[in-house]
Amino acid sequence: MLNVGKIEEGFVLDHIKAGQALTIYHHLGLDKMDCTVAMIMHARSGKMGCKDILKVECDINKLDMDVLAVIDTGITVNVIKDGEIVEKKDLTLPKEIKGVFACKNPRCITSIEQELPHVFFLADEKKGLYRCRYCEEKFDKRQLD
Amino acid sequence: MLRHLLNPLDFTVEELDELFTLAEDIGNNQKKYAHVCDGKTLATCFYEPSTRTRLSFEAAMYNLGGNVLGFSEASSSSAAKGESVADTIRVISCYADICAMRHPKEGAAFVAAAHSHIPVINAGDGGHQHPTQTLTDLLTIRNLKGRLDDFTIGLCGDLKFGRTVHSLINALSRYNNINFIFISPEELKVPDYIIEMLNVKGISYKQVINLEEVIGELDILYMTRVQRERFFNEEDYVRLKDFYILTKDKLNHARKDMIVLHPLPRVNEISVEVDDDPRAAYFKQAQFGVYVRMALIMTLLGLNAEEENNA
Numbered sequence: 310m311l312n313v314g315k316i317e318e319g320f321v322l323d324h325i326k327a328g329q330a331l332t333i334y335h336h337l338g339l340d341k342m343d344c345t346v347a348m349i350m351h352a353r354s355g356k357m358g359c360k361d362i363l364k365v366e367c368d369i370n371k372l373d374m375d376v377l378a379v380i381d382t383g384i385t386v387n388v389i390k391d392g393e394i395v396e397k398k399d400l401t402l403p404k405e406i407k408g409v410f411a412c413k414n415p416r417c418i419t420s421i422e423q424e425l426p427h428v429f430f431l432a433d434e435k436k437g438l439y440r441c442r443y444c445e446e447k448f449d450k451r452q453l454d
Numbered sequence: 455m456l457r458h459l460l461n462p463l464d465f466t467v468e469e470l471d472e473l474f475t476l477a478e479d480i481g482n483n484q485k486k487y488a489h490v491c492d493g494k495t496l497a498t499c500f501y502e503p504s505t506r507t508r509l510s511f512e513a514a515m516y517n518l519g520g521n522v523l524g525f526s527e528a529s530s531s532s533a534a535k536g537e538s539v540a541d542t543i544r545v546i547s548c549y550a551d552i553c554a555m556r557h558p559k560e561g562a563a564f565v566a567a568a569h570s571h572i573p574v575i576n577a578g579d580g581g582h583q584h585p586t587q588t589l590t591d592l593l594t595i596r597n598l599k600g601r602l603d604d605f606t607i608g609l610c611g612d613l614k615f616g617r618t619v620h621s622l623i624n625a626l627s628r629y630n631n632i633n634f635i636f637i638s639p640e641e642l643k644v645p646d647y648i649i650e651m652l653n654v655k656g657i658s659y660k661q662v663i664n665l666e667e668v669i670g671e672l673d674i675l676y677m678t679r680v681q682r683e684r685f686f687n688e689e690d691y692v693r694l695k696d697f698y699i700l701t702k703d704k705l706n707h708a709r710k711d712m713i714v715l716h717p718l719p720r721v722n723e724i725s726v727e728v729d730d731d732p733r734a735a736y737f738k739q740a741q742f743g744v745y746v747r748m749a750l751i752m753t754l755l756g757l758n759a760e761e762e763n764n765a
Contacts, residue, residue, distance in 0.1 A: 416580045418559040422538050425565065433650070440647070443561020444582055447647060 330361035477749035491520030497550035498524030514747035611678035634659035
C-alpha cells in the first residue's frame, strides 16, 4: 500500500475519474504554481472501483473551482487547514468559463485571432453542456482526455 | 441604445412584426423612403466573396438615399496584413454609421459587435448564422402565405453547413404550429444543437433522405445549395453536390399552393424548368431581401420616414 503524508494547508481532490488527475493538474495550472503536489492514480475505491486523487499544498484561495466543475462536478473538494479537513466544497457549474479551455472548431473566429479569449457559456445546465461564446460549437469534454 | 443584429433571435417576434410591416410599406411606397438615410453611410465589410448579399445591402442603402463604402474580399482589406476584426471595426466605426459584415469564421460578427460604436449586422459568419437571409425568408413567407405560423416546411439539401437553414429554424421555432421536415443525406444532417433545441421546445420535426416521399406534405419547400467552400475535402463535395435536384416532375407531386424558396445562388439543385412554375418564389425572395434590409437599416439607426421627411 502506497502512503502519502498529510498536508498542512491546501486541498485534497478526491473521486477524480481514474486517469484524469493529470488533466486536472494542467487545467488548474498547478504546473505553473509553486506548490507541492501528490498525484495518486488508479487508487482503489469502493464507490468508483478506481479513482485518482490530487493532494495540493498551497494557499486554499488559489483553487479555481469553476475549472474543476466544468471537468467533473463529481469531484470531492476537501479543504485542509492545520492538517485537518475544515470544509467540503460543492462544485456548481459556472455560467461562463473564460481563458481555460480552447474551442476546437476550425471554423471558429478564435482559430485565427489568437488574442481573443476562449469563452464558453453554460447552454444546458441539466446536461452540463457548454458552448463556445463565438461559434456556439459544443465543448466536447472528450478533448480533455 | 446601440443595437446589432447577429442572430435572428436578437429581435423579439413583436419587433420582427414591426420590421416586416415597415418592409412591406417600403415595398409599396418606395418614394416615401428615398431620402430617409441622406447623409448616412453603410460600411460593407465582406471578408469572403458574396454577390447578392452585398449588393442587396448596397441597393438597400442607396434606395434610402445613403452612401456605401467597404471591401468585398479579405485580400483587399487590412485583414490581409493581419489586422484583427476588433481593430477593423473600431476604425470602420469612425467612417460609417452602420456596418454589414460577412466573414468566413464563425463568431466574427459577435467579436465586431463587442468592439463597435455603430450597429453591426451579421451578413453571414461561416456556417453559423445568416440573420438577414432569415429576415428575408420570413418576410417572403409572411407575404406569400399570409402568416408565419401553422405550416409544414421542408428544408432540403445541406442542412449541416447551410447557415441560412440554421438561422431559419431558430427563427421559425418561435412561431406556433410549425412542422419541420429535414431532407438531407446522412452526411449533411442538421446539427445536433438544433435538434436539441427542437426537442427542448417540443417542436415537431422529422428527418428523411428522400425528397419525393415528403414533397406532398409541404406548404413550403426551402432548397439549399451544397456549398463547396464549407468542405475540407473536395471528394465529399463532388459526391454530395447533386444529391437533390428539384424538377418539374417532382413538383407534380407537390401541393398547388406550395412555395419553393432558395437563398440563392442555386447551382443544380433547382432545374431551370421550375423557374416558370408559379410556385417558384426564389426571385421574389431576392426582392424582399432588399426591402427587409432597408427596414433593418432604418430600425437599427432609429430612423422613421415621417420624421426624416419633415426634417
